[in-house]
Amino acid sequence: MTSLRSTGASLVRARGLTIAALLVGSAASARAQSNLSIQGFGFPTGQFSARTQGTGGALAESDPLTPINPAAIGAFQNRVLFFQLEPEFRSVKTPAGSEHTSTARYPVILGALPLGSHFVVGLSSSTFLDRTSTTSFLTRQILTGTDTVPMTTTYQIAGAMNDNRLALAWAPYQWLRVGAGAHAITGHNLIDITQTFADTIVFSSFNQKTIIGFSGGAASLGLQLVSKYASVAASARWGGSLRASVGDTVLGRANVPDEFGASFSILAIPNSSISVRTAHENWSVIRGLGTPGLVGVDGWDSSVGADIAGPRITNRTIFLRAGARKRTLPFQAAGATVRERSFSGGLGTTFANGRVMADVAAIRALRDADIAASERAWTLSFGVSVRP
């Protein structure tokens, strides 16, 4: 938290109070629970805006509200603030039964400011890995030969790694945008372990709190080529060092995963796009950050989707979105790689003479691994962008 605050403070000095306040606020990630998707250092939300979520992620390289490709913000012609809410409702099924849980996330906050007619600067904070979870389980420990004690262990983990990006885009021509980004990976995990006992006279419960702080850096470059009928976009992120520490003690060192992605969009239909995207992220480099048993899995994230200008209602264009996505989650569960398939749909429109844009998406995710457990989730994504 300390490192996050210091980052936030520097942003205040650089870009103004409003955006900095939003950035600090985004760091307070919501909560989730232990399941297939939250293994290792947590669940990668994808850093997608609600608009991109509606297309299954296919717009990630070209959507300026999605802090993936720094060139994308070159599309902004006005100042913009964007905020997103993303609750998820999950069901985990194992031979022990089913469990339904829900969590709320605030995965993306973004602000952008055009500088002249060719440059746009953007500041964003997005959830990189959300580890928030609460898990309770009952065990019986043998103390001596005949002396055993039943106890309930509760792990309450709150927090996330966040990707704070300062991006600059240059759009020298209408058909070309390039951009660069500097990333600060910050955040914390508050680990709250409580062990309680049924026999409260003989045994006294105990609680242990640890705050793990994360600090790291990365750099990214992006490109967009746009024509009347099609566009191509690509981005790459190079991970710098990443470390986990408690106070002054460094617990682990690793690298921020590298990522590259590319997309192709057909723009033949006015105000619409049909896109396909693929990206690769080498999560295996993060293993040094955790215990020796931590296994990060390199994986592809591919999607196809459409953002179509639909009917007009009260002079507003309603955008209809749909998409499908397939990806590998970054951390193994019980030694097995976790795969996710998802299908999504969404809507978007503008209000207040185009000053406010609202997007809604619903995502159905199917998560499986080669173990006797599966997870199904509904995620709702609400995004609001405001042009002050």
Add this chain to the structure above:
Amino acid sequence: MLHKKLLGLATLAVATVAIAACSEQLEGGAACPLLCTNQPITLLDTTIDAVVVDTTVLGLPPIGSEAFMMLASHGDTLDARAIIRFDTLPGSYTKSGVDSTIVNIDTAQLVAPIVKPDSAHRPKAPITIEAYNVDTTGADTIAAVLGSLFRPGRLIGSKTFAPESLTDTLRIPISTDTVLDRVKSGARLRVGLRLVSSVGYNMQLGTVQSGSNAQLRIVASKDTAARPVLVSPLSTTPTDASFLADQLSDYSIVVRGATSTPAGLLGVGGVPSRRVYFRLSIPSHIVDSTSIVRASLLLTQMPNRRLNPKDSIFVFPSPIVAAPLVTDIKTALQFLGGAAEVGLDSLKLAPADSGVRSFEIVGLVRRWRLMDTTLSPRTLALRAGTEGQAPQEINFFSSRAGNAVRPRLRLTYAPQTSTGLP
């Protein structure tokens, strides 16, 4: 128009869902252990010879500070009596709202609340309570001196109670002549109570300390308009220590049957009442660097069949709150904290029982964490719940006893090894 309404409804629905989505259902765990990367923290268990000092101190609580006075008669084994001081007697009474000087006494009665005996604690035969005038110019707290005053010439009242007639109050008639003489002369009245019974019995009388003290009830006139005068215990001696005088308003003495605890044993309760003092030595790497979840002081009970061997009493472990500069053990044992304040629980033990008893003191041991022993000595006391009120004594083997039965401390703790990393 219809489209506008539909858009409004859709916006409202989205807003409602968005707000509702902020609530969370967090608790998970059904998928454990398959999906739980987090494991329970392993507990370690060790039993150590932690007792470096243990001793029994007699005469605690101090005379007069017991909540109830013990009145006991067990033949040659035990004879305990009660002393109640009325050092100031009123010289007037009220009749029809007018104060009048006492010139005559119709009745004088000692009204003494007692702990009402349940069916298991009723006497097996009638008991007699005798009241004596024990006023003396001699040493007025010495049992031998006071005991000699319980002689026929000083008898000022008595009453015999059938077992089933014992409720929560004794009413013992006191000689009106004696009381009138004291009232007129302005002298003090000090009453000694003695229990007489053909079978052993002991009872508990209320005291000023517990707020349920005895009272002297004087009726100065046969006139029904005359209000009885109620006199509460009051001691005017010693004159140089009012604190002690308050305690000596009522107290009990042991005329016969005082014992000491044998060497090699520790004693709690008994006659005179006693407490046990422990000083422990616990490795700092356990106290300071781990989370202790159980601390059991293991004491091996030695049977004591002297008095009421099967009549259980509660034994409490108590924190000692005296400052470290109090080095006298008897003084330190007079400053005990509440057991409940640190989560200490009592054990109900019968004197004749035997075996290992486990006093759970984890709440106390946890308070010693990161506290230097010079600031927070690792000490505690054992006391009986009826100390000074009942004759039962619970004995334990001390640290000077054999290896198998000496006191030990069992610790169960969680080493702080979890960094929280996945």
